Amino acid sequence: MLAHSPHQTKEMANEPAKTAVLIALVTGNQPLAKAEEYLLELASLADTWGLTVVKKFIQKLPHPHNATFVGKGKVAEIAAFIKAEHIGYAIFDDELSFAQVRNLESALSCCILDRNLLILNIFAMRAQTKQAKAQVELAQYQYLLPRLVRMWTHLSSQKGGSAGMRGPGEKELETDKRIIQYKINCLRKKLAHIAQQSITRSKLRSKLIRVALIGYTNVGKSTIMRLLSKASVLADDKPFATVDTTVRKVVLQEHVFLLADTVGFIRKLPHTLIACFKSTLTEIKEADLLLHVVDASYPDFQEQINIVKGTLAEIGAAAIPAMFVFNKIDAIDQPVQNNTHDTVQAMVTPMDVALRALEGQYKDTAAVLPTVFISVLQQWNVAILKEAIAKAVAHVQQNRYVPSSF
Template sequence: MPVALSTSKTAILIALTTLTQPLAQTEEYVAELAFLARTWGLEIVKTFIQRLDHPHSATFVGKGKIEEIADCIKTENIGYAIFDDELSPPQVRNLEKLLSCQILDRSLLILNIFSMRAQTKQAKTQVELAKYQYVLPRLTRMWTHLSSQKGGSAGMRGPGEKELETDKRVIQNKITILRKKLAAIEKQCATRRKARINLVRISLVGYTNVGKSTLMKLLSKTNILADNKLFATVDATVRKVFLNNNAVLLTDTVGFIRKLPHTLIECFKSTLTEIKEADVLLHIIDASHPSFQEHIKIVDQTLTEIGAENVPRILVFNKIDAIEPTIKTVETSQEGITTKIQEVDTLKEVILKKGHYSNAIDEHNTVFISAKQQLHIDLLKEIIIKEIEPIQARRYIKTGY
């Protein structure tokens, strides 16, 4: 995207605690925002958190905090100010004037990371379209490199077009071209999906950085990228896998995240069709994360948004090797003699107490694994086979495949 970026790779983070978002939750969100910023290659210098009932309509934070932030930017020569929530177009314009640095919100930062990670033609087109749709209502001086149509020479009618109007028309034309280009690519992808309709399709879904790619690499026995980074996988990766002589198609999809930009979901709907049309979903969860319950909720919401809420799923609690066992002391009495013994909670008990997510565990097949340490992978395969065999049997009778 032709946006004028600062040469400094330093950044500050800005967030709010509000009536609906306590400080502990804000601090966790800011930690994730810092991970996003570092993923994009920025160095975090300082974090600003302010307590407000709701974001300031003009500047997101209050007047006094803006002055404090502006002083820090000037003193430390900061290149980027990153806000944890999506900013409105007026807020972006006001903040650019007051802070004199590159303004990013969480949505634009995620879009930039997607742009960096995209490898295939489809993913690159999807991200480019999403960025243009995001930028269009927020046009300020970031597009001043484009030539404006001035009023013309003496004797010609009208004052001419303002530069901003010209920029908007240029972007709208680009959006139209990209939509046509993406439609053609999506048509090709739909044709490929039809060609493999007889095979059972399994899609890996989950919050970003929960170990989906590591599990994909383990099950498919192929060398795919599996890294401890946010959005290490943007392009859908499909591999043919044999489970107990059952041939299935396993798809690794883009990870979800809180406050995922709506434009990105819209543009990636064709890629997310792999999830919607899957026969079974493996919902990978980082069992060691303190907020895994919220991660499950965000994934559930996103699946509902793309129309995949009714696809059968298996809950796969990953990274169990990183969970500390809970040891409790229990008193027992027998024949008047009281003794104390230590009991270790089972992994399921620890997770249930930690996340209070018993409804989901009761509703879906559940397995606890470590993809990194290859723990309980055979049990996961058994559960998958049990889930897909009836599907394969129905499909065989119907098609004779």
């Protein structure tokens, strides 16, 4: 597994400090506030990987600088801060080319990460099952392969000089490429074998209705999974708490179904990860019903909804009926009052008006699925959520073998 940028794999005299600065560009007509919002998300990713963000840098340019991503003056400013504060990492909110990483390492004298590599590192840290670990490792090598520049001869020791791995007079770069391509092929075969086993298990449970929790990362999917299934699933208030897909049998109002907690989506999710996790995302593609969980307290949740929908379309799951579940309504600026443990107070407030407007906007008119507003933390409307899911599952069961109105 890769721990740092592929350009930092040489032994370091000292472990870099667990501090970081974040860098973003504002290009085109993008508002500055949006760039700041994106850096907050990047800071959350850095925190998940165990780094402390010390400062954020934003520069407005027509387009990224070919050599250093940001301009020379901004590079000098960042370098001075990193040197003065002994910063260990500089993290960029976009994908960097090899040349940019090389130039930035020289100029900033610290470890350089782009957004893609940071996400890959988090996935590597979170992966628990053999399948997820292999998927992440494959994505890392696919990220690395086009960036190889005479940095990976140490990998040859892992092959022990196997036949066909090094020819007379062969350049180190070509040897390293062959080693990594060999590893990619091995991982693909391993994942194909795991996928075949998953297909067998899927056939055994095909008679049960399948429901999948989907949504942007860190919206509360795993917490809802624990609530509905009583399963001991990790529910951490950090991005990508769930990398491995978890499936549990759930019974609601005598209706039995399988509930899958899937990996969260995110802005600029590396395509290598989407490709490698397609077998895991099969749980979504084969679902009868999707529970699209949304963080109601996030200012621009519509952008997150669009990102999730775009990813669903990319994996071929856009046509599956989806019920919107707006979570974290207790964290909205004007929190909903409640008289009982499970029911929102029956009084008209500005928040009620806002929630009713959202309900009309996000109701799936084709599927006639309700939009549910909950707070798992405060246990608001949990009974309403369970009832809505039970009714939807019952509808699927009744129409399993006949054309459905869904």
